[in-house]
Amino acid sequence: MINLLLLLAGFVLLIIGGRLIVDAATDVARLIGLSERIIGLTVISIGTSLPELATSIIAARKKNTDMAIGNIVGSNLFNVFFILGVSSIVYPVPVYAPAFFDLGVHILASALLFVFIFTGRGHRLERWEGGLFLGLYVFYLGYLVTA
Numbered sequence: 547m548i549n550l551l552l553l554l555a556g557f558v559l560l561i562i563g564g565r566l567i568v569d570a571a572t573d574v575a576r577l578i579g580l581s582e583r584i585i586g587l588t589v590i591s592i593g594t595s596l597p598e599l600a601t602s603i604i605a606a607r608k609k610n611t612d613m614a615i616g617n618i619v620g621s622n623l624f625n626v627f628f629i630l631g632v633s634s635i636v637y638p639v640p641v642y643a644p645a646f647f648d649l650g651v652h653i654l655a656s657a658l659l660f661v662f663i664f665t666g667r668g669h670r671l672e673r674w675e676g677g678l679f680l681g682l683y684v685f686y687l688g689y690l691v692t693a
Contacts (some may be wrong), residue, residue, distance in 0.1 A: 567590065567593070568590075571585045571586070571589055571590055572585070574589070580691075583644060583645070583648075584690050584691065587648060587690060588687060588690070595621075598617055598618060598621050601613075601614075601617050602614040602617050602618055605617065611670070615663075615671075622656075651686055655679070655682070658679075659671075659679075662675045
């Protein structure tokens, strides 16, 4: 019974924390003159992805590469299918024109990951490929801020 209460309390606190993050990020975006879209694509997405980063680094260092890749791919699939699905059931999610570019970048990044993993030596992501992904992300962030 206590575990059920703790689970319920955690869920309630998670909802409150999510609301606080969205409200605070919206206020910060307005304060510094950035769009909510940019804050969502940068600050919030980086903050929510830090656990995946830590898990993947630890898994890669322990040579559990399937777990490292599965963690990232699984997280993306979960976000697209489950989170977006549940969110749109609760309240319809309109998709505006600027999001088409971001969706295109996501599709291209996924395709590039596929090409790197299945055409390289030994089905692995090499350091230079990881560096290329980091460089492309920095370029993408620069584009978002300056566009």
